[in-house]
Amino acid sequence: xxxxxxxxxxxxxxxxxxxxxxxxxxxxxxxxxxxxxxxxxxxxxxxxxxxxxxxxxxxxxxxxxxxxxxxxxxxxxxxxxxxxxxxxxxxxxxxxxxxxxxxxxxxxxxxxxxxxxxxxxxxxxxxxxxxxxxxxxxxxxxxxxxxxxxxxxxxxxxxxxxxxxxxxxxxxxxxxxxxxxxxxxxxxxxxxxxxxxxxxxxxxxxxxxxxxxxxxxxxxxxxxxxxxxxxxxxxxxxxxxxxxxxxxxxxxxxxxxxxxxxxxxxxxxxxxxxxxxxxxxxxxxxxxxxxxxxxxxxxxxxxxxxxxxxxxxxxxxxxxxxxxxxxxxxxxxxxxxxxxxxxxxxxxxxxxxxxxxxxxxxxxxxxxxxxxxxxxxxxxxxxxxxxxxxxxxxxxxxxxxxxxxxx
Amino acid sequence: xxxxxxxxxxxxxxxxxxxxxxxxxxxxxxxxxxxxxxxxxxxxxxxxxxxxxxxxxxxxxxxxxxxxxxxxxxxxxxxxxxxxxxxxxxxxxxxxxxxxxxxxxxxxxxxxxxxxxxxxxxxxxxxxxxxxxxxxxxxxxxxxxxxxxxxxxxxxxxxxxxxxxxxxxxxxxxxxxxxxxxxxxxxxxxxxxxxxxxxxxxxxxxxxxxxxxxxxxxxxxxxxxxxxxxxxxxxxxxxxxxxxx
Numbered sequence: 333x334x335x336x337x338x339x340x341x342x343x344x345x346x347x348x349x350x351x352x353x354x355x356x357x358x359x360x361x362x363x364x365x366x367x368x369x370x371x372x373x374x375x376x377x378x379x380x381x382x383x384x385x386x387x388x389x390x391x392x393x394x395x396x397x398x399x400x401x402x403x404x405x406x407x408x409x410x411x412x413x414x415x416x417x418x419x420x421x422x423x424x425x426x427x428x429x430x431x432x433x434x435x436x437x438x439x440x441x442x443x444x445x446x447x448x449x450x451x452x453x454x455x456x457x458x459x460x461x462x463x464x465x466x467x468x469x470x471x472x473x474x475x476x477x478x479x480x481x482x483x484x485x486x487x488x489x490x491x492x493x494x495x496x497x498x499x500x501x502x503x504x505x506x507x508x509x510x511x512x513x514x515x516x517x518x519x520x521x522x523x524x525x526x527x528x529x530x531x532x533x534x535x536x537x538x539x540x541x542x543x544x545x546x547x548x549x550x551x552x553x554x555x556x557x558x559x560x561x562x563x564x565x566x567x568x569x570x571x572x573x574x575x576x577x578x579x580x581x582x583x584x585x586x587x588x589x590x591x592x593x594x595x596x597x598x599x600x601x602x603x604x605x606x607x608x609x610x611x612x613x614x615x616x617x618x619x620x621x622x623x624x625x626x627x628x629x630x631x632x633x634x635x636x637x638x639x640x641x642x643x644x645x646x647x648x649x650x651x652x653x654x655x656x657x658x659x660x661x662x663x664x665x666x667x668x669x670x671x672x673x674x675x676x677x678x679x680x681x682x683x684x685x686x687x688x689x690x691x692x693x694x695x696x697x698x699x700x701x702x703x704x705x706x707x708x709x710x711x712x713x714x715x716x717x718x719x720x721x722x723x724x725x726x727x728x729x730x731x732x733x734x735x736x737x738x739x
Numbered sequence: 740x741x742x743x744x745x746x747x748x749x750x751x752x753x754x755x756x757x758x759x760x761x762x763x764x765x766x767x768x769x770x771x772x773x774x775x776x777x778x779x780x781x782x783x784x785x786x787x788x789x790x791x792x793x794x795x796x797x798x799x800x801x802x803x804x805x806x807x808x809x810x811x812x813x814x815x816x817x818x819x820x821x822x823x824x825x826x827x828x829x830x831x832x833x834x835x836x837x838x839x840x841x842x843x844x845x846x847x848x849x850x851x852x853x854x855x856x857x858x859x860x861x862x863x864x865x866x867x868x869x870x871x872x873x874x875x876x877x878x879x880x881x882x883x884x885x886x887x888x889x890x891x892x893x894x895x896x897x898x899x900x901x902x903x904x905x906x907x908x909x910x911x912x913x914x915x916x917x918x919x920x921x922x923x924x925x926x927x928x929x930x931x932x933x934x935x936x937x938x939x940x941x942x943x944x945x946x947x948x949x950x951x952x953x954x955x956x957x958x959x960x961x962x963x964x965x966x967x968x969x970x971x972x973x974x975x976x977x978x979x980x981x982x983x984x
Contacts, residue, residue: 647929681759689827691789693821694811694839695884703812710868 335435339444343353343454346445353632354575354604357546359448362487362518364456366406375401375411382511390726391478391505397722400463400475404490405485407458418469420462420501421477424493427462434462437493441524441552441581449548453489453522460490460522465500465531469543471665472720474503474536481513481519481545483638492523495560496531503723504533508547509540518546525553527561531585532721534562538730541571543600549576557584563607563717566730568596570629575604577634582644593622594712594731597629598657606634606664611644611674618646623712625652626659635678636666642673650683653711657705740765740802740893740933741786747796748778748785755781758797758958763893766928768919770942770964771935773878773953774976779935780824782894782953784965786933787821788814816844822882824898826934828870834881835865842888849888858914859907860884875902876911883914894918894932900941914945921946939968952976958976 350356372378375393378386379729383393391594395401400414400421409423420427428434444454461477481488496502510517519541520720526531555561562581580589609618620635637646641650652661665678693703712731716724741763748756755778763769773779785792787801788811798807806814822957835851842849852862858880870878879899886894896915903911915921920928936942942964952971960967970978 415744686827687790689829692823692827692829693832693840694835694846695787695815696841696889697812697815698840701811706832706836707829710829713831 339454340440342445343451346451347448347455349447349451351447351449351575352547353577354548355573355602357518357548357573359452359487361686362485362678364458364487364489366408366483366486368596369405369408369410372410375403377436378403385509385512386478386480387477389509389540389728390505390536390730395668396434397473397633397675398476399473402461402463402477402693403480404459404478405480406486406488409459412461414427414475416469416473418466419475420464421475422462424460424462427493430678434493434676437495437524437526440730441554442550448551449520450522450550452469452487453491453520453550456487456489457491458489459507460492462493463504464495465502467497468499469522470501472501474505474720474723477504477506479508479519479521480511481509481517482514483517484514487518487520489520490522492521493729494525494533494535495522496527496533498528499530499700501532501654501721501722503720504535505723505726506535506537508537510542510545514542514545515713516544517542518548521549523549525551525561527553527559529556530558531556532560532718533562534723535728536564536719536723537566538727539567539571539574540569541574543570543671544572546572547574547576549578551576551578552582553578553589555580555582555584555587555589558586558611559584560588560718562592562716563591564716564719565593565605567603567605568594568730570591570598570601571603572600573602577606577608580607580609581612581620582613582618586615587613587614588616589618590717591620592714592716593624593633594714595622595624595631595633597626597631597659599628603629604632604634606636608636608638608640609646610640611646612640612641614641616641616644621649621714623651623714624661625655625708625711627655628658630660631661632664634664636668637676638668638670638678639674640670642671646676648678650680653707653708654682654684656685741933743786743797744800745786745797746794746799748781749793749795750781756785756955759957761951761958763931763933765828766920766925768921768932768934768945770939770950771933772937772939772948772967772971773866774949775937777953778956779953780897783897783933783935785820786895787811787819798858815889815891818853818888819895819951820893821895822879822886822897822899824901826870826878826882828868830868830871832869833865834867834869837869838865838885839889841885845888845890847890851888854887855884857882860886860909876904876907879903879911880907883911883918886918887914891979892930894930896932896934898935898937900936908940912941915941915945919945927954941972944966
């Protein structure tokens with residue numbers, strides 16, 4: 333049996349398999365088919381409302397300060413381009429045509445039969461991106477990739493491959509969103525990352541879904557010797573159900589994984605988000621930091637550090653802020669040390685804004701609402717180490733443009 | 740400027756101020772002495788309008804207007820400013836942003852960096868999160884910076900010299916003098932102040948017009964600041980309590 337046949341068979345068997353976490357989404361109520369969209373020559377020819385909506389998730393149609401772009405509309409890859417030497421941005425379909433070896437990276441970090449969503453991505457595959465930084469190439473300007481969902485009731489099932497070869501550096505900003513008018517849809521995204529020896533890769537994902545949209549990303553990351561992976565996730569807009577729990581494996585000596593999540597859940601939103609880091613070699617390091625806010629929604633903030641090797645270090649931090657009288661934040665920090673000589677810690681705190689902080693700002697002339705907003709923005713304003721200033725600014729902008737924050 | 744009449748205040752149901760009367764005229768600065776727990780901080784936080792401090796009786800007039808039930812920010816906009824003894828640290832809110840916010844209501848041109856330099860606050864320091872990891876002295880100087888930006892007509896200062904090192908005490912005192920128009924001639928003074936001080940050290944630099952001793956939620960004694968302070972230093976607060984009985 334060929335490898336592809338075997339994967340298909342395993343996926344078939346997992347078609348109805350519920351995920352370990354998150355409410356079960358009936359995939360039958362979605363279609364995986366969408367009319368094809370034509371390719372475009374520049375992002376500036378996208379409909380202007382799509383351009384402005386994409387800007388909110390860090391995708392700049394003018395491509396200023398970007399070294400590459402990928403834009404997928406529903407199931408069609410309408411644009412892919414790179415301006416950096418030795419960095420490739422292609423659709424995975426094109427990449428498969430070009431590189432026979434790509435099969436060695438396909439379903440290697442995420443199990444095809446992990447659950448019904450991975451099965452869906454395998455059985456009803458609707459493309460995805462392939463981003464590769466060749467060995468030794470360093471690109472500071474980010475590469476932007478947008479998954480845009482516009483077709484009503486579509487299940488967008490993508491599978492992305494990201495390879496940072498030996499000694500390379502690249503920064504990716506991945507913006508995902510639904511068109512304003514879309515009411516019902518699901519995004520299933522498998523992403524597999526390979527951060528090779530001495531490489532550095534940051535991946536900043538800004539999500540903006542709709543109140544009737546379900547989201548099930550499935551990511552696996554392998555970080556080799558002396559390599560660094562930085563994972564940033566921002567979701568501050570309503571979403572019906574979002575569940576993701578990427579697994580980062582630090583497999584080589586001195587590999588580093590940093591994960592930062594900023595979540596804001598309004599009433600009706602359910603977010604079950606976290607990151608798991610497995611430290612498998614000496615001197616591996618991990619930081620998993622989450623800042624979560626509920627204003628009526630439900631957030632489950634997970635974090636797991638597992639040490640399989642001695643002489644490793646890791647820290648988990650889940651801080652949650654409760655605004656208003658409703659909502660729930662459930663922080664689940666887990667430390668799993670299977671060997672001696674590990675140094676792992678966690679801190680978790682959930683509570684409302686201290687009244688004295690609000691009053692203090694009010695003494696300088698801010699109204700109660702303005703004071704609350706300033707504290708909320710400050711709570712989310714974390715300094716992310718290792719990303720270029722432009723990306724840090726993009727994340728800050730996502731926080732500052734969230735209307736009604738804290739009100 | 741400030742006229743407090745028969746003020747009764749409760750905190751979490753416990754009476755703290757029990758019929759306090761106090762008047763501070765335009766251009767005057769008063770000192771407030773008292774033992775720990777006598778109600779000094781309660782008084783200034785009540786004047787500022789902190790919601791935890793419940794006025795059960797009496798009223799507070801500011802510039803002739805009854806402000807007893809106004810929210811904190813409206814009192815700030817009317818011209819009341821405060822320097823806290825222990826302000827909260829707020830993650831992610833930068834000192835400079837807060838000073839700029841205060842300056843918006845200050846109705847005067849204000850260059851944050853330049854004024855900060857005059858009270859030994861570097862531009863780097865301005866980018867730090869408010870009060871986060873600040874030393875006692877840094878807290879006091881940054882509180883004063885916010886007040887300079889805010890330019891209030893009535894300044895409430897809660898132990899403005901505690902934690903300030905000797906090197907900066909004169910600077911803090913002179914800054915307060917500026918805030919309170921004490922560097923101007925008597926007839927030109929428009930600002931009023933109320934300074935809480937336990938030990939009275941700051942009064943060597945900041946000259947006050949009148950002083951009051953607070954005992955068990957009431958003004959027990961009022962008079963010349965120097966004389967009152969001398970009495971307290973020589974006889975202790977215990978004597979004030981006895982004197983009142």
